[in-house]
Amino acid sequence: MLFRSIPLLLTLSFFYLLWGNWILSFTSLDEGRNMSAILHMLKSGDFIRPMYNCQPRFEKPPMLYWSVALLSQILGINEFSARLISGLSAFGIAVLIYLLARDFYSKEIALRASIIFLTFPHVWIEARAVVPEMLNTFFTFLGLYAFLKERFTWGWVSLSFAFLTKGPVGVVLAVGVYLIWRRRLDFLRVKGLILFSLLGFSWYLVMFFQYGYEYFYRFFIYENVMRYTGHRSTHPAPFYYYPLVIAVGSLWYLPLYTRLVKGFKREWLPLVFWFIFVLVFFSLAKNKLHHYILFAYPPLAILLAHVVRERYMKIAVWISLLSLIALTMLLYLYQQERFVPKAWTTIRTYQGPVYFYKAEDSALIYYSGRCIKNLEDPSLAKGLLITKEKYTQELANCRVILRGREFDGDYVLLKCDEVLK
Numbered sequence: 001m002l003f004r005s006i007p008l009l010l011t012l013s014f015f016y017l018l019w020g021n022w023i024l025s026f027t028s029l030d031e032g033r034n035m036s037a038i039l040h041m042l043k044s045g046d047f048i049r050p051m052y053n054c055q056p057r058f059e060k061p062p063m064l065y066w067s068v069a070l071l072s073q074i075l076g077i078n079e080f081s082a083r084l085i086s087g088l089s090a091f092g093i094a095v096l097i098y099l100l101a102r103d104f105y106s107k108e109i110a111l112r113a114s115i116i117f118l119t120f121p122h123v124w125i126e127a128r129a130v131v132p133e134m135l136n137t138f139f140t141f142l143g144l145y146a147f148l149k150e151r152f153t154w155g156w157v158s159l160s161f162a163f164l165t166k167g168p169v170g171v172v173l174a175v176g177v178y179l180i181w182r183r184r185l186d187f188l189r190v191k192g193l194i195l196f197s198l199l200g201f202s203w204y205l206v207m208f209f210q211y212g213y214e215y216f217y218r219f220f221i222y223e224n225v226m227r228y229t230g231h232r233s234t235h236p237a238p239f240y241y242y243p244l245v246i247a248v249g250s251l252w253y254l255p256l257y258t259r260l261v262k263g264f265k266r267e268w269l270p271l272v273f274w275f276i277f278v279l280v281f282f283s284l285a286k287n288k289l290h291h292y293i294l295f296a297y298p299p300l301a302i303l304l305a306h307v308v309r310e311r312y313m314k315i316a317v318w319i320s321l322l323s324l325i326a327l328t329m330l331l332y333l334y335q336q337e338r339f340v341p342k343a344w345t346t347i348r349t350y351q352g353p354v355y356f357y358k359a360e361d362s363a364l365i366y367y368s369g370r371c372i373k374n375l376e377d378p379s380l381a382k383g384l385l386i387t388k389e390k391y392t393q394e395l396a397n398c399r400v401i402l403r404g405r406e407f408d409g410d411y412v413l414l415k416c417d418e419v420l421k
Contacts, residue, residue, distance in 0.1 A: 009114055013094060015321070016118040017087040017127040020328040022080040024128075025341050025363065027407060031130045032362025033057065035082060038065050039366060042077065048206055052362070054371035056211065058218040062203060063139075063165035064132040082130045089138040090127040093298065094118055096141045100148070101302045105267075112313065113305035117297055119320040122249030124327075126291050133291040136166035140295055144174040147187045156192030160200035167224055173295050176277055181270045227287045237288035242279055245290045250300060252316040259307040268306065271299040339404025339411035343386070344368050346402070346413065353383035358391050361411060381416040388412070 026035050037050040037057050050057040050065060067085045075081035094114045101110035117123060126134045139162035146155030155174075162170030178187055207215045247254060278296040282288065308316075335341065344367035347354055354368075355375035364386065365372055375381060378394045385398055389410040392400065398414035405411070 006111070009094070009098075009111060009118075012115060012118050012317070013091045016124055016324065017090045018084065019324075020331070021083040021087060021128040022078070023328060023331050024335055025079060025338065026082075026130065026366060027340075028361045028363050029408075030362075032364070032366050034060070034064060034068075034130050034132075035366040036362060038068050038072070038082070039077065039369070041065055041069055042072065048203070049210065053365050058207075058211075058215055059223055060132060061164045061167060061219075063161060064130070064135055067135065068130065083128050086129055086131065086134040087127045089134040090118075090123055092138045093134070093141055096138075096145050097298050097301055100145055100298070101305065103149070104270075105302070105306075109302065109305045112308060113298075113302040115313065115317065116253065116304050116308065117301040119252060119316055120249050120297060120301070121251060121320070121323070122245070122290070122294075123297065124324060126294060129291075131291065132165050133294055136162055136170050137294040139165055140170035140174045141298060143170070144177055147174070147178045148181065150186075152187050152189045153192045153195065155187065156189070156196040157199065160196045163196070163200035164203060167219065169224070173278060173281070176281070177274045180273045180277055227285070236286060239283050241288045242283050242293050242296075245293055246279070246296065246300070249293075249297070250304070252319055253304050253308070256304055256307050256312075260303055263307055265306075268303060271303050274299040275303070334405070337405045339402075339406050339413075340364060340367065342402050342404045343411075343413045347372075347384060347386075350384050355381070355383065355385050357381070357385050357387040357395070359386060359388045359409075359411065361386060361406065381414075383416060385414040385416050386411065387414065 026032050033052050036052045037060075040051040041047050044051075047062070047066060047069070050060070050062060064085065068082050071084060072078075072081050075084070094117050097117050098110040098114045101113045139158050143155045143158035143162060146152070146158055159171050159174055162174070175187070179185075204219075207219075275296050278293065282292050285292075340361065340363045344364055347364055348368040348370065354370065354372050356372055357375045357378065360374070372386070375385065381395055381398055385395065387395070389403070389412050392398070392412055392414065395414060395416065398416035400412050401415050402413045403410065
């Protein structure tokens, strides 16, 4: 009976998705880049053209920026309010899991599936990051749910928001799963398609008229097509990468997978095909990042809800709660050793030039409020230099003034007093 309580779901949602999201200052690379673009929008009043490090940022559409900027006007611009968007999106996904499972299975399955989703460790991480993946997954799922309920106009409106959050991928995933589930084209409604075009393409058209083919190539070709096909190799990983991610992401429920196979029911097929479609779609991509796979978690949670017993769920919830508390404590300790909170005040107040050398910590651009160029020639080092510990030997005219750790390595801040002849 414990896991049929909606108040319990709300309480767990706060703890799993929001609690402690302010402990870490912003991290590189994506959080710092996104927050820099948001800060520029708020300061300049230009909410159309994203900027990062004094250059146009073509890599991401603006929905995340707009959402965080709007919320920061209410709660202030800080780690909590910025990450709250991803946390609320994850809560929205949990609600949609409940609604879909309730409509197609039962209320008991619905509540269990929502709680299972909340206990996935991977969800905790993405709910506490200023990145567009959780927001995109919410809009994608909302569009799919509206299609399944035959609210096609609202489905296309939701997918237009997904299109403004991450680009074409949300539309492809929602339409693909709907076709697998229903096997019909009734979602192609003129009104919905017109609204999708007006809402979804509006910002892209403005960017195209502003920057021309440069923007179209950079975002649609370079960031989407070339990333997927591998012509742009930034995050290569083997085909089996996502099965490993899902195994870690659903760690507490690995013993239940054999029960799923043995107790398979035909009514689960739409969920199974949904899961397989997302898994195969991203596994075929040449470049892979762990958060791309988030849209596979809703069907997995509903499937697991069919075979989990209440006693098992109690154990999983307690283990996950204790694990999250331990993780939060570790992150608090780690924050004391980080480079960004140690360095940003020095960089912000320094009157001379500041450079990156063979490294980029985008969070420092946000916190310092200044643009930082890349230094190509170490013999020209002068002023403050940000680099990784392993490159200090290449900078003989510089001295270390502070050190710190980040997730991608050990960083140093150097003071370079003279230019080598």
